[in-house]
Amino acid sequence: MRVAIIGSGPAGFYAAEALLRRTDVKVDVDVFDRLPTPYGLVRGGVAPDHQKIKSVARVFAATAARPSFRFLGNVRLGGDVTVEDLRRHYHQIVYATGNEADRRLGIPGEGIERCTPASVFVGWYNGHPDYRRARIDLSVRRVAVVGNGNVAVDVARILLRSRAELERTDIAAHALEALRESRVEEVFLLGRRGPEQAAFTPGELKELGHLEDADPVVDPAALEGCGPGEPGGNLELLRSFAARPLRPGRKRLHLRFLVSPTAILADADAGGGVAALELERNRLERRPDGSVVARGTGEKERLEVGLVFPAVGYAADPIPGVPHDAKARLIANRDGRVVDPATGQAVPGEYVVGWARTGPQGLIGEHKRASAQVVAHMIADGTGLDARALPPREAIDGLLRERGVKLVSFQDWKQLDDVEVARGARRGAPRDKIVDVDAMLAILAPAQ
Ligand SMILES: Cc1cc2nc3c(=O)[nH]c(=O)nc-3n(C[C@H](O)[C@H](O)[C@H](O)COP(=O)(O)OP(=O)(O)OC[C@H]3O[C@@H](n4cnc5c(N)ncnc54)[C@H](O)[C@@H]3O)c2cc1C
Numbered sequence: 001m002r003v004a005i006i007g008s009g010p011a012g013f014y015a016a017e018a019l020l021r022r023t024d025v026k027v028d029v030d031v032f033d034r035l036p037t038p039y040g041l042v043r044g045g046v047a048p049d050h051q052k053i054k055s056v057a058r059v060f061a062a063t064a065a066r067p068s069f070r071f072l073g074n075v076r077l078g079g080d081v082t083v084e085d086l087r088r089h090y091h092q093i094v095y096a097t098g099n100e101a102d103r104r105l106g107i108p109g110e111g112i113e114r115c116t117p118a119s120v121f122v123g124w125y126n127g128h129p130d131y132r133r134a135r136i137d138l139s140v141r142r143v144a145v146v147g148n149g150n151v152a153v154d155v156a157r158i159l160l161r162s163r164a165e166l167e168r169t170d171i172a173a174h175a176l177e178a179l180r181e182s183r184v185e186e187v188f189l190l191g192r193r194g195p196e197q198a199a200f201t202p203g204e205l206k207e208l209g210h211l212e213d214a215d216p217v218v219d220p221a222a223l224e225g226c227g228p229g230e231p232g233g234n235l236e237l238l239r240s241f242a243a244r245p246l247r248p249g250r251k252r253l254h255l256r257f258l259v260s261p262t263a264i265l266a267d268a269d270a271g272g273g274v275a276a277l278e279l280e281r282n283r284l285e286r287r288p289d290g291s292v293v294a295r296g297t298g299e300k301e302r303l304e305v306g307l308v309f310p311a312v313g314y315a316a317d318p319i320p321g322v323p324h325d326a327k328a329r330l331i332a333n334r335d336g337r338v339v340d341p342a343t344g345q346a347v348p349g350e351y352v353v354g355w356a357r358t359g360p361q362g363l364i365g366e367h368k369r370a371s372a373q374v375v376a377h378m379i380a381d382g383t384g385l386d387a388r389a390l391p392p393r394e395a396i397d398g399l400l401r402e403r404g405v406k407l408v409s410f411q412d413w414k415q416l417d418d419v420e421v422a423r424g425a426r427r428g429a430p431r432d433k434i435v436d437v438d439a440m441l442a443i444l445a446p447a448q
């Protein structure tokens with residue numbers, strides 16, 4: 001059986017691994033990615049100061065070393081290759097395209113200068129080619145990060161890390177330079193619900209108490225009325241932050257709860273960029289189903305900040321030819337089987353894994369089991385499909401080359417990897433990323 005997997009993030013790689021481990025069927029797996037570099041958010045999302053998590057790339061590289069695996073980088077589904085092409089060249093297709101768009105706050109002023117989705121800031125500091133030219137103005141002293149998830153925590157932490165802390169990471173060189181010159185002194189992390197409902201995890205929260213050059217600030221009043229919480233959990237950590245003396249002269253990370261931005265206010269004198277946030281205080285309301293929601297009280301305040309990063313979640317944009325669930329903003333599916341959103345009918349031979357299937361929830365490791373489950377469906381459904389005659393395996397490469405696509409193989413990626421690691425060694429970092437697709441292709445040009 002021949003399978004195309006579109007997207008080389010954790011979900012795509014774990015699906016490839018599950019397929020290649022089968023002993024009952026021989027599967028040839030071609031993994032495509034729109035970037036010349038593999039690993040999705042492991043490279044472009046996971047924070048540069050979280051190197052340990054990135055070591056999962058070694059597991060993926062071991063999958064890539066299997067003889068019937070191929071990586072076809074620099075190929076975009078819906079641009080360079082179509083779903084129709086894939087149907088002709090493969091027995092089955094797995095979409096593993098993640099969630100690359102961001103969710104919006106939907107309030108007045110969103111989108112003005114210096115109000116930037118967290119996804120852009122994250123892509124910028126991680127050297128994602130799409131965001132290498134993003135304008136991130138760090139000349140302001142106060143910044144708001146909206147949201148109480150782990151992405152919001154990542155953003156706040158990177159803004160407050162010292163130069164020395166950042167230098168030893170694989171942060172993109174342009175971001176390192178800009179953050180070295182940063183004037184940011186105070187960051188406000190804004191949760192619309194209370195401390196008990198925060199989505200960030202204790203491991204990530206705890207790190208905020210160990211920053212070289214910044215202290216977390218929690219108003220003890222914000223924790224009044226909260227239960228005891230788990231040992232080592234968010235509440236215990238927040239209480240320890242609230243009780244801690246602040247080190248003089250350090251930067252500050254204010255963790256605020258029960259506030260929602262209702263407008264982003266522009267500064268007419270400073271070119272119309274962000275001058276402040278209008279915040280509304282919230283109270284919590286328990287719904288009959290047990291969920292707890294934030295309700296505005298009408299009480300407003302103004303928070304002076306010069307830069308705002310909404311970090312309120314990701315979503316999938318539609319890909320031409322791929323059935324899209326417009327409401328949930330993911331690929332229409334039932335349990336990983338792609339369906340026509342209008343009729344609910346399964347689209348034979350097409351599957352979806354990872355964030356493209358579920359929306360933006362869950363950690364890297366969780367994709368291993370989830371992708372394997374979808375592979376089990378594929379094998380169960382696949383009987384007979386593999387009998388369909390296909391063009392030779394390399395015919396897709398020829399088709400893409402005819403279209404002017406410069407294919408990047410896993411071997412090519414390893415060459416880029418070596419260059420990045422060697423460049424990084426010069427600054428004592430794990431790697432110094434190449435952030436420009438043309439520059440990557442230029443390095444590979446002699447081989448292509
Ligand atoms: C900022 C951030 C930090 C995170 N940090 C952690 C962490 O520290 N630890 C942890 O466990 N989890 C972390 N996560 C969660 C983790 O990254 C996700 O669970 C996981 O990456 C989702 O895997 P995926 O394969 O579905 O998508 P992705 O990793 O997003 O991979 C999708 C891939 O598809 C490719 N693609 C998209 N569209 C196309 C197309 N049209 N054609 C071809 N290719 C395409 C993309 O280039 C990408 O390589 C983080 C998430 C974010 C957003």
Ligand SMILES: NC(=O)c1ccc[n+]([C@@H]2O[C@H](COP(=O)([O-])OP(=O)(O)OC[C@H]3O[C@@H](n4cnc5c(N)ncnc54)[C@H](OP(=O)(O)O)[C@@H]3O)[C@@H](O)[C@H]2O)c1
Pocket residue numbers: 104105146147148149150151152154191192193197198199200204260311312313314360361362363
């Ligand atoms: N280090 C790590 O392990 C790490 C790092 C980054 C990401 N991740 C994972 O990646 C996934 C995505 O992370 P994420 O932070 O993007 O998503 P998330 O965990 O879903 O958090 C989103 C946050 O945004 C808030 N929010 C949503 N809409 C809002 C609005 N209109 N106004 C104000 N706040 C709003 C949510 O509040 P409500 O709860 O009230 O909806 C929530 O606090 C998570 O599973 C996360 O754990 C892990």
